[in-house]
Amino acid sequence: MPCASIRVIVSAKEGRRTFAAAQIAVMRHGAPLDYFSHVYGPVARSMQALGWTYTAICVGVCLVIIGLLMTAMMRRRGGGDRIVTESGPALTWVMIGSGVSTLILFGMAIYAFIALRAVAAPAKAPVTIAVTGYDWWWKADYGGVVVANELHIPTGVPVKIDLRSADVIHAFWVPQLAGKTQMIPGVTTHQWLQADRPGVYRGQCTQFCGEQHAHMAFEVVAQSPADYRAWLAAQAANAAAPSSALAQTGQHYFRSHCGGCHSVRGTEATGQHAPDLTHLMSRRELAAGLTPNTPDNLINWVEHAQDLKPGTRMPSFDLTPEQRTALKAYLTGLS
Amino acid sequence: MTEQRIPHIGCVAPNSEDEKRLRDIWEAEPGLKGKLGSVDHKVIGLRYIVTAFVFLILGGVEALIMRLQLARPDAGLVSPDAYNQLFSMHGVTMIFLYALPVLSGFSNYLWPLMLGTRDMAFPRLNALSYWLFLFAGLFLYAGFAFGHGANAGWFNYVPVSGPIFDPGPNIDIYALGMVLLGISTTVGAANFVVTLFRLRAPGMSLNRVPIIVWGTLTASVANLIVIPSVSLTFFLLWLDRNLGTHFFDTGAGGQALLWQHLFWVFGHPWVYVVVLPAMGIVSDALPTFCRRPLVGYAAVAMSTVATMIIGFEVWIHHMFATGLPPLVLAFFGAASLIIAIPSAITVFCWIATIWAGRPQFKVPFLFFASFVLLFVIGGVSGVMTAAVSLDWQLNETYFVVAHLHYVLLGINVFPVMGGVYYWFPKWTGHKTNEVLGRWAFGVLFTGFNLAFFPMHILGVLGMPRRIYTYAPGMGWSLLNLLVTLGAFLFALGVLIFLIDLLISARRGEPAGDNPWDAASLEWSMSSPPPAYNFRVIPIIASGHPLWEDRLNQSEQRSKLHEGFTLLEGRETLGTSPLDSEPNAILRMPGDHLAPFALGLAATVFFAALALHGWLWAGLALAACAATLIWWFWPPKAEKAPSDREAAHV
Numbered sequence: 001m002p003c004a005s006i007r008v009i010v011s012a013k014e015g016r017r018t019f020a021a022a023q024i025a026v027m028r029h030g031a032p033l034d035y036f037s038h039v040y041g042p043v044a045r046s047m048q049a050l051g052w053t054y055t056a057i058c059v060g061v062c063l064v065i066i067g068l069l070m071t072a073m074m075r076r077r078g079g080g081d082r083i084v085t086e087s088g089p090a091l092t093w094v095m096i097g098s099g100v101s102t103l104i105l106f107g108m109a110i111y112a113f114i115a116l117r118a119v120a121a122p123a124k125a126p127v128t129i130a131v132t133g134y135d136w137w138w139k140a141d142y143g144g145v146v147v148a149n150e151l152h153i154p155t156g157v158p159v160k161i162d163l164r165s166a167d168v169i170h171a172f173w174v175p176q177l178a179g180k181t182q183m184i185p186g187v188t189t190h191q192w193l194q195a196d197r198p199g200v201y202r203g204q205c206t207q208f209c210g211e212q213h214a215h216m217a218f219e220v221v222a223q224s225p226a227d228y229r230a231w232l233a234a235q236a237a238n239a240a241a242p243s244s245a246l247a248q249t250g251q252h253y254f255r256s257h258c259g260g261c262h263s264v265r266g267t268e269a270t271g272q273h274a275p276d277l278t279h280l281m282s283r284r285e286l287a288a289g290l291t292p293n294t295p296d297n298l299i300n301w302v303e304h305a306q307d308l309k310p311g312t313r314m315p316s317f318d319l320t321p322e323q324r325t326a327l328k329a330y331l332t333g334l335s
Numbered sequence: 336m337t338e339q340r341i342p343h344i345g346c347v348a349p350n351s352e353d354e355k356r357l358r359d360i361w362e363a364e365p366g367l368k369g370k371l372g373s374v375d376h377k378v379i380g381l382r383y384i385v386t387a388f389v390f391l392i393l394g395g396v397e398a399l400i401m402r403l404q405l406a407r408p409d410a411g412l413v414s415p416d417a418y419n420q421l422f423s424m425h426g427v428t429m430i431f432l433y434a435l436p437v438l439s440g441f442s443n444y445l446w447p448l449m450l451g452t453r454d455m456a457f458p459r460l461n462a463l464s465y466w467l468f469l470f471a472g473l474f475l476y477a478g479f480a481f482g483h484g485a486n487a488g489w490f491n492y493v494p495v496s497g498p499i500f501d502p503g504p505n506i507d508i509y510a511l512g513m514v515l516l517g518i519s520t521t522v523g524a525a526n527f528v529v530t531l532f533r534l535r536a537p538g539m540s541l542n543r544v545p546i547i548v549w550g551t552l553t554a555s556v557a558n559l560i561v562i563p564s565v566s567l568t569f570f571l572l573w574l575d576r577n578l579g580t581h582f583f584d585t586g587a588g589g590q591a592l593l594w595q596h597l598f599w600v601f602g603h604p605w606v607y608v609v610v611l612p613a614m615g616i617v618s619d620a621l622p623t624f625c626r627r628p629l630v631g632y633a634a635v636a637m638s639t640v641a642t643m644i645i646g647f648e649v650w651i652h653h654m655f656a657t658g659l660p661p662l663v664l665a666f667f668g669a670a671s672l673i674i675a676i677p678s679a680i681t682v683f684c685w686i687a688t689i690w691a692g693r694p695q696f697k698v699p700f701l702f703f704a705s706f707v708l709l710f711v712i713g714g715v716s717g718v719m720t721a722a723v724s725l726d727w728q729l730n731e732t733y734f735v736v737a738h739l740h741y742v743l744l745g746i747n748v749f750p751v752m753g754g755v756y757y758w759f760p761k762w763t764g765h766k767t768n769e770v771l772g773r774w775a776f777g778v779l780f781t782g783f784n785l786a787f788f789p790m791h792i793l794g795v796l797g798m799p800r801r802i803y804t805y806a807p808g809m810g811w812s813l814l815n816l817l818v819t820l821g822a823f824l825f826a827l828g829v830l831i832f833l834i835d836l837l838i839s840a841r842r843g844e845p846a847g848d849n850p851w852d853a854a855s856l857e858w859s860m861s862s863p864p865p866a867y868n869f870r871v872i873p874i875i876a877s878g879h880p881l882w883e884d885r886l887n888q889s890e891q892r893s894k895l896h897e898g899f900t901l902l903e904g905r906e907t908l909g910t911s912p913l914d915s916e917p918n919a920i921l922r923m924p925g926d927h928l929a930p931f932a933l934g935l936a937a938t939v940f941f942a943a944l945a946l947h948g949w950l951w952a953g954l955a956l957a958a959c960a961a962t963l964i965w966w967f968w969p970p971k972a973e974k975a976p977s978d979r980e981a982a983h984v
Contacts, residue, residue: 031810033797035728050725051795058715065682065711069704072690081693083885084627090687094631094680101679105718109672112722113665119724120661135500163658168495169591171656171731175797179727182657184592185494186585189658206731206799207656208488210495211415214802310415 032202035175040201040222041194043119043178050115057104119178122192125160127153133163133170133183135209135313136216137275137288145236146263148275150283151203151220154228155195163189171207174220180206195222202289211311217289238266239278243333250330253323261313264334274313280334287312299328342908342920343900347870353902354870360905361453361867364926372926374458375866379465380444381762384755386469387437391748392829393476394428397421399826402786406819408807418803419486420505424479426489427509431516432472434609434747435554439464439523441754442551442612444762446527448857448864449545451536451873453907454923456529459930459966460522466934467519471512474938478508485509488801490602490653491572493583493594498576504945507576510569511941517566518937524555524562532912536856538875538893539915542633545855545878549636550615553643554608560647561601561608568597577947592657599650607646610742611639613750614681614710617703620757621685623853624700625692628879628886631684638677645674655726664723671721678714682707697851698772702753705780709745713738716791734794740787752779752832759836760850764862765843771835779828785821789814854879859895871898872908875915929966936962 031038039048129151130141140151153159163172165183173180178193195201205216223231242248251267259269265278286293286301287309303324305314319327347353363369363378373379401421404412413421443461447454455461478484483505487496496506531552535544572594574580581587583594622629629635651659651667685707694700716738720726729735752775760766798811805811849858858881860868876891877883883892899908901920909919940955942948 030808031796032808034795034810035797036795044728047724047728050722051719051728054719054722054725058719061715062708062712065686066708068686069689069707072686073694073696073704075690077693081626083882084625084692085886085888087627087630087687087691090630090691091634093690094634094683094687097683098676098680101683102676105672105675105679108718108722109669112668112672112724115725116661116665116668116723168500169492173799175728179724180656180730181727184657186589186591187658204797204799208419208492208495208801210487210500211419213799214415214804 033175033204039176040196040199041177042196043193044176046115046119047179050111053111054108057108061101061104122158122160122194125158125192127157128160128162129153130162130164131172131183133165133167133172133205133209133216134273135167136205136212136309138172138203138216138218139166139275142232142235145232146276147235147279148277148283149218149285149288151218152228152231153193153195153220153222154225155198155222156225158192158194160190160192163191168209169207170205170209170216172203173206174201174203176201177220182207193220195220198222198224198227200284204289212309215288215290215309215312217285219284219289221284234282235279237279239264239334242330244329246326247329247333249322250326250328253327254330257317277331277334281332282335287314295328295332298331299324302327302331340920342917343902344898345871345900346897347900347902349870353900356902357867357870358865360902361865363866368928369926371931372462372928374454374462374924374926374930376443376447376455376458376461377762377864377866377868379461380440380442382465383436383440383443383468385440386465386472387433387440388833390428390432390472391437394425394433395826395829397425397428399822401425402819402822404803405805405815407816408805408809408812410804413803415803416486419488419801420479420482420484422801423485423488423491423509424475427475427485429743430489430605430609431513432468432475434743435520435605436468437751438551438554438609438612438747439468441616441751441758442527442547445545445758445857446530446548446551447534447868448761448860449548449855450530450534451539451856451869451875452530452534453868453872453901453905455526456534456921457522457526459924459927460526462927462930463934464519464523464526466931467515467522467937470934470938471516471519474515474941475509475512477942478505483508490598491594492598493572493575493591494585496572497583507573507945510573510576511945513569514566514573515938515941517562517569520558521562524558527551527555528559533909534907534921535910535915536869536873536875537899537908537910537915537917539910541913542636543875543878545615546618546629546632546635546639547612547615549639550612550618553639554611557604557608557643557646561604564597565601565605568594568601571597573944592654595654595657596650599653603650603653604643604646606742607643610746611642613747613754614639616750616754616757617685617706618681619855620699620754620853621703622688622692623757623851624695624697624703625688626695627688627692628854628882629684630687630691631680632878635681635684638680641677642674645670645677649674652721652726655723656730661723668721668723668726672718675714675718675721678710682711682714698767698769698776699753699757699851701773701776701780702749702756705776706745706749706753709741709749709783713741713745716741729794731800732794733790733798733800736800737787737790737794740790744783744787749779749783755832755836757851758857759839760843760846761857761862761864763840763843764846765839765841766846766850767839767843768835771831771838775828775831775835777828778831779825782821782824782826782828786818786825787821789817789821793818849881854882856880856895869898871896871900873898927966929962933959933962933966 035044039045132139138149140147163181163183165185170183171180177195181189181191199222201220203218242251255268259271261271261274263270263276283293286297291297302317303319304316305312306316363373404410483503486505494500571582575582581589583589583591585591618629618635648670652671655664720729756767793811793814796810846862848861874894876893880893905923905925907921907923908917909921910917936955936958940952943951943955
């Protein structure tokens, strides 16, 4: 898979080898949203078992019907073109077939109840994350520590997600960990998920939410509890101060042009309408899963957001070469 | 003022003076009035079918553009906004402008012929229903033509369709178009219900009517219950968007979720509305090609009704992911499984009919037999989405797209095409070309499955609905290419089908009255039927009037050539609701331009609302009132002493 290899190289280059390894695990089978053959948590696993059982029954039903139809059409019959008046035991067989179908359906219903009960609510979730959907990105709030488009969770424990929307209805979905739940303005919905082992699991908005619904993805990075705590502590810190004069020029530009929408904690940029960029370079992807987060992709996004993601709330900025270099220096310093 | 008159029972010979008199009474006037003012249910029925097929082709072209865009990852054929309009208009077109109208066309054409009467109960209302459908369709497409088509999906959730996030005229046109179309559907539904209960020929008791009548009756009753919900919800949205109300505005105490409830309370019964009459087509026509009556008539009729009743209890299964409490979800999930039981009964009845009959592999039979399989595939994938926690994965993915296309094409388009092949000889007097028909079927069936089966797999690979493009690394590329190939193959099948019909309409072999040797009443008159349908109102003795001698189920025989003559004007017989005892002579209205004019005035009213032309809206309302006065203006006294005369028979 060419895409996977490029992404791994990119990640490795930035020295995040653990993520790169996880990336390989996720990308190996080529369909990061596949929830039928690859699941990594108890919620998704319960749904997978239900899915395969139902699939088996449904395929079986279709095969039986095909068999009955073919036999009904092909079986040999005597006697010309006359109208058939007798039905024989046909109606009895209809009743038997309907009775058997009813029993199977009742069995399926009971299994569905049991499966629903198993995943409806977690026993006890030690971690709660408040996720808010925006056109077209995700904000995740860890009790004051705000990140965007990349959730980190500890492995092995249930994680409760409180879901809200800032604008229209979105749906939060990490199929390899759990099912989807709508994020509805004015109400808070909930779901929980749990990852068995470290890895990167892709998420996607599944409720049509406007022009860039297609590009509203995110990632869930599951880490060992220790790694997770370290990550959270790092994210809680304020942004690093610009390390060079060039970066300071970039920060100046950022404050006047970007700070109305974006926040960088510890600076005068406190906008609330767009992703918090305090630790921008710790993230793997840009623009809600649109492209890998490399310095070149990043500045390209700033200059051509409307071409890369038409309709996004982020405008395309016309940068002079000096502004480009300075802004790049500042942004890539937000590690 | 009631006059007592006992209608004459007798014969009307073909080409007799009496028959000529009937023709004079019933045939449309020449010229524009006859064209625009026709109230003949056969004319209206065919108009419905042709118009619906035009919309089917439009919706199909939209689908093909979308499939080109999705054939490969990161394609840039259309802009995101254009794609959003395409999938929205595709859904609106197929669900509202094709699926029900085409079935209304069949029922309009067939009901009076099947029930043994001369027209629908309210012929002018019938004409109004058609004109409003046509105008509402044009209205919805007018926005699209100017780049302002519906763009928030056919189910149009708020707030993405609300004034803040969709400020253009797109959704106003969609909302008003839906209210306009709702009037058409409502008056059409009322017409079907009254026709069934008042206009069946004597002896055509409820247990003798064809299953399509049960299907359309059930669908019509459902429409009368649920159309108000969808009309209201679109009207509330229009108020929110234009007059500053806050029904769906959460910022001001409204509820976004309210839209989903109001929409799906309508939307799910609607799914059954657009399949039950089509299932009726199969239940009625399949037995003809099995050379036997349907096995389990009562079971199929009752399953139709049961499906609709349970169909009112399942709307939440579109909303499993909205965070409602698990108990509610479990209830609606169980109801969504239980609704499969009547469908299972019906499927077994169809198979038993083939099994216990002598199948003739004519073109319509191929459509009907393959329909049974597609019905089951669409049914079991529906059962999978009824399991709540599994649906939390499947919902809003291509699995649902696959499911709904197996349901809507499998259970609507395939029976409709089979039905067109079956009744085409009756409509035109010409047989279709058997060879072209087989090719059409083969290409359609292959294309359909190639286009829609892989979507199930795309769904479990996680491809969400309504995305205008996808990245190459998602594992969806190859399957999407297959789907696109299948879609074009299906389109080729539609083309062959249409070519066959166009050629056959001119050059097909003469069909005769009853080319399939079928059992029901519509095959008892010439093809195409005369304007008055029946020379005499027949007296029916069984559910298979044309097979009675051969079935020999009882001593009684239907009287098709000796019955109520009703030669004194545009009249037909009114009968009692359950047992079809004659109890009135109904005076039927003739051709009139008022339905057309009212439809036009109503459309102008809605267009004025869309354009905020309040003065024009007022004028159009006044015009509506004036047309209604014209409509109800009593005819000249010597022709009509009273609207209804009681008759004692």
